[in-house]
Amino acid sequence: MVHEMPRSKKGILIAIEGIDGSGKTTQSKLLFKALKERGYNVVLSHEPTEGRFGREIREKLRRNHIAPEKAYELFVMDRKEHIENKIKPALDNGAIVIIDRYFISTIAYQGAAGVSISKILEDHKQFAPIPDLVIILDIPVEEADKRLSNKSKDLFENNMNYLRKVREIYLNMKNFLNTNIIIINALRPVEEIHKEILNHVLKIIRNN
Numbered sequence: 001m002v003h004e005m006p007r008s009k010k011g012i013l014i015a016i017e018g019i020d021g022s023g024k025t026t027q028s029k030l031l032f033k034a035l036k037e038r039g040y041n042v043v044l045s046h047e048p049t050e051g052r053f054g055r056e057i058r059e060k061l062r063r064n065h066i067a068p069e070k071a072y073e074l075f076v077m078d079r080k081e082h083i084e085n086k087i088k089p090a091l092d093n094g095a096i097v098i099i100d101r102y103f104i105s106t107i108a109y110q111g112a113a114g115v116s117i118s119k120i121l122e123d124h125k126q127f128a129p130i131p132d133l134v135i136i137l138d139i140p141v142e143e144a145d146k147r148l149s150n151k152s153k154d155l156f157e158n159n160m161n162y163l164r165k166v167r168e169i170y171l172n173m174k175n176f177l178n179t180n181i182i183i184i185n186a187l188r189p190v191e192e193i194h195k196e197i198l199n200h201v202l203k204i205i206r207n208n
């Protein structure tokens with residue numbers, strides 16, 4: 001007798017990315033709310049997480065106290081826990097998962113700090129589901145600096161040249177990742193950006 005295997009429900013993974021100050025968190029929340037209002041099962045999360053490794057990274061970044069390889073190691077450990085405990089279960093449950101930063105940030109930030117991008121890609125292939133859609137909010141570094149000038153800045157945010165390299169890698173992300181990548185001019189009004197993001201996401205949902 002042939003048993004039919006239970007069909008595993010598969011959700012949709014969306015990563016919101018960009019340099020510090022590009023408006024990721026605002027846009028992630030707006031997208032979450034808009035999808036919830038439309039009745040979708042949706043989960044919002046972010047990296048670094050509030051878990052032990054995520055807290056350690058934030059603490060070290062605040063104190064400017066971390067070598068690129070060590071930072072890489074911590075981001076990966078944080079992400080492994082995040083995927084295992086939250087992202088995979090939500091995707092298996094058929095949810096739309098929005099993450100405010102994901103391994104795309106590692107490619108851009110740790111890549112810009114000198115960690116090999118091929119290594120980052122090879123390592124993540126082993127454990128990290130590729131997003132169905134990557135939204136990159138793009139602003140010039142000078143604008144990011146202005147926007148962040150009243151907030152406390154960490155190691156990355158203090159270094160304009162470094163952030164320029166990070167932005168450059170974001171803008172070339174299509175060379176590294178084979179998925180839907182949308183680069184959005186994030187200098188426009190919040191509501192306009194939100195509508196554009198929502199349209200892209202609804203298209204992905206319809207085609208899924």
Ligand code: TMP
Nearest residue numbers: 020047048075101102105106109110156
């Ligand atoms: P946040 O300000 O979005 O919470 O992120 C904290 C900092 O960590 C931010 O400057 C970007 C950086 N970061 C990396 O360098 N690599 C990563 O993989 C992630 C997720 C964040």
